[in-house]
Amino acid sequence: MMSANVIQLRQMLSEKFPGLRCHLDEQPPVRNFHPTGVAQIDEALGGGLPRGALAEIAGVGAGSATLIRELLFQTAARNQIAALIDGSDSLDVTQMEEMTLSRLLWVRCHGAEEALRAADLILRDGNLPLVLLDLKLNSERQLRKISPTTWYRFQRLVEETMAICLVITPRPMIAPAQSRLTVHSDFSLDALESDTGKLLRRLKLEISEARPSVETPHQASA
Numbered sequence: 001m002m003s004a005n006v007i008q009l010r011q012m013l014s015e016k017f018p019g020l021r022c023h024l025d026e027q028p029p030v031r032n033f034h035p036t037g038v039a040q041i042d043e044a045l046g047g048g049l050p051r052g053a054l055a056e057i058a059g060v061g062a063g064s065a066t067l068i069r070e071l072l073f074q075t076a077a078r079n080q081i082a083a084l085i086d087g088s089d090s091l092d093v094t095q096m097e098e099m100t101l102s103r104l105l106w107v108r109c110h111g112a113e114e115a116l117r118a119a120d121l122i123l124r125d126g127n128l129p130l131v132l133l134d135l136k137l138n139s140e141r142q143l144r145k146i147s148p149t150t151w152y153r154f155q156r157l158v159e160e161t162m163a164i165c166l167v168i169t170p171r172p173m174i175a176p177a178q179s180r181l182t183v184h185s186d187f188s189l190d191a192l193e194s195d196t197g198k199l200l201r202r203l204k205l206e207i208s209e210a211r212p213s214v215e216t217p218h219q220a221s222a
Helices: 004-016 039-044 061-077 098-102 112-125 140-144 148-161 196-202
Strands: 053-058 082-086 104-108 130-134 164-169 179-184 204-208
Touching (some): 039 204, 061 082, 061 196, 112 148, 148 164
Parallel strands (some): 053 164, 082 130, 130 164
């Protein structure tokens, strides 16, 4: 039986986004990749983020806020809706365009545990094709408490809906991620005043090879 939380979430989404379909499988067939619109990412991954998979952006440093804003902007520009689960309630919406905000479900959390619960609920609903889980500013103590089985459970959820769950972390930590981008940035305060395009071009990306989703003994107890 569908949980009350999922029913409430769907009702909230239908009110905020009247044109949103309730099920991804009702949409026309889609490609295996979701182009992000960020050239460095799409080129490094051969087309974009893989659908039906976890992806990780680790170590984003000073350019993290710029990168997140650009990912959300590009998604909105294609008339798609994204969810941002903000693990430390740190998103500065004053730096975002109205078009982006109108196509954004922003879940404000005050800790990693709360953010993971929100992600679990949204991914189970299968209503949104792109979910960003931002844990980059959460403390190391909070991150160490995350069970590895959590990520395998999330991987199974996105496989069922062909959604994308992009986790933004301060260091590599998502074992079943199908793709991982480690971002190295060294921006001065003056550089942060540059336009978005210039900042993005200065990001240095290191891609890890995609790994297959492999069942582990821990998954059975997830």
